Amino acid sequence: MGSDPLMTAQTPAPWPVKRAASFPCCVLSPRLFLSRSVKRVGAASTDDKALPCVCCVCRERGLSQYPPTAAACTTITPAAHFPPHDDGLAHFGSTLARPTRDSCADTPSMTAEHAKLARVRQANTARSRRPQRDASTSRSDSSASTSPERGYDDEDKDSVMLQSNDSLSSLAPSVSPDSDDEARRRAIEEQNRISPVSRLPAELIIAVFAKLSSPADLKNCMLVSKTWAGNSVGLLWHRPSTNKWPNVKSVIQTVQTANTFFDYSSLIKRLNLAALGAEVSDGTLKPLSSCKRVERLTLTNCTKLTDLSLEAMLEHNRYILALDVTNVESITDRSMLALAKHAVRLQGLNITNCKKITDDSLEAVAKNCRHLKRLKLNGCSQLSDRSIIAFARNCRYILEIDLHDCKNLDDASITTLITEGPNLRELRLAHCSKITDQAFLRLPAEATYDCLRILDLTGCDQLQDSGVQKIVYAAPRLRNLVLAKCRNITDRAVMAITRLGKNLHYIHLGHCSRITDVGVAQLVKLCNRIRYIDLACCTALTDASVMQLAALPKLKRIGLVKCAAITDRSILALAKPKQIGSSGPIAPSVLERVHLSYCTNLSLAGIHALLNNCPRLTHLSLTGVQAFLRSDLLAFCREAPPEFNDHQRDVFCVFSGVGVQRLRVFMNTNGGEDVDNEEDPFSLNDGTMYHEDEDGDNMVVVTAQANTMAIDEEDEFGNDSEMAGQD
CATH class of the missing domain: 1.20.1280 (Monooxygenase)
Known part of the structure; x- marks a missing residue:
């Protein structure tokens, strides 16, 4: 063991042995000793036998040994042993010189004489300690904690416990181990008193x-x-129940009560009055303006509301994140200007069918509420390109925008929305009848918009193949594409859509009557993850298309309304079990919703097979199918909508939910006499899709024609893209 400056000082004579009550801190509290000594000495093990005793008295008396024993420490009275400071052993000496709250909690009270001796001791040794330390060339393990290399000079300067004068130890008040144990026990009990x-x-x-x-x-x-x-x-x-008038009255009464234990008005974050609708008036909303931390305010169909109450609500609330005033037609620019001024954190705005809101106020909203993510302007036919361009240029975080039935919008606003919206994920432009191919052909030639997932162009009847081709190239990760009632598109547009490949899950081509079996065959071949497809009123389609669609392994919904050319062969193909993969097992169809209204060539046998082989089927539409206009079958049909006329009611035939299950049971027992004797068209072990070879040959010819058209389409689209780039 190396020399220690502390060891060079005079060592006082040991005190009388008191084995019954003479245990140093290391022996009295082994756990405390282990935790402190590992940190101080740097030992790699917490084994008692591998650690020296580094308590203050043992170090001073030169009793730091391996291992620490009670015998070595019994010559030291516990009166000199003060529990270590919470900050570590570096503060052993300063515990008495500078008592703190922690040290006072763990150590006996220091007498006045004790403190005086400490100051004398510190003054006598202050000048001699530095030379002794500089002269020392080696340190033992027990003295390493005071060496300059360990970085504890600052603590040693104030230490009085590390000096050689033993007067402090000899005159310190006696402390009994029993009192230490009692204090520790009381502390533990106090801590455990709280659950x-x-x-x-x-x-x-x-x-x-x-x-x-x-x-x-x-x-x-x-x-x-x-x-x-x-x-x-x-x-x-957080979101109080306001779906009934008594609940609303209770909320209003509570937030208006003074001196409550909780500030209830500041706790309400979501306020939804849509369930009461037209019963809500300004007198209902105005008392709630004291709720100054509302984040989501939903006032759908509250048609009696005016700017008077909504403006007051917005002026007192700066935390609005989402506002929905759908069908509140009395709302004007006043409310929108108040929204722009106070709701700078706004993220969602729905003003569907608010006809009195103009471009002026929405332009202010766009400039001030730059964190907008979701915007619904459905039915606001009074809006023009000016407000939409303002949103596109100022609100760069827009994810979803719905412009359904905004008939005044032109190509310029749509192009700006796509080019200026790097995060745009959903764009709905249904019935924006002024939109043409130029809205997409003006997009930068090489730009791609990977975030765009949903595009709805329903009723954009000026759109043609070139516009569809361009948007598919520009947004290669489209998942939902709606082109219903775009009557000018042909198979050429469908060929372009096939570029989406496995990304395409939802495709709506209803009323696109120029699409043929050729386009559908190629679509099925390259986009085999389609889950929903609607081909309603595509009158040129035949059984060949439906047989191809039946091969889609994940197809859940199919719409074939008014596809009058299809027959039971198509229905049997849809019902046929599918093979999972090229060599996987045979599994039943996963179809859930099938729309076959006005497919007049269908018979009871085909529908019976569909019911028995599609266990997940929950919706079956057979309106206008003569074979099902029987009173015994119509008993399971749901009620016709009230707005239908008499003729529509007579031919209405839609089964859903439990009605499908009951129809299946009925046809398998009482109602299927005319089909029970027919041979089962297929079995679960039969994974082929066609019954006759000539059908397969026909589809090979159709696929070959589709491939030829795809090659021609690629060449022609290349010329179109070059022209778009020049523009």
């Missing part, structure tokens, strides 16, 4: 309470303690 659940942090308690779905459970939690009440009341009032 462990009550010591959980507020964030964890709130996370647990958030799992409770019943308001009654949250109310019971509030009765446990003030802590639980404070953590559960926010969840209970």
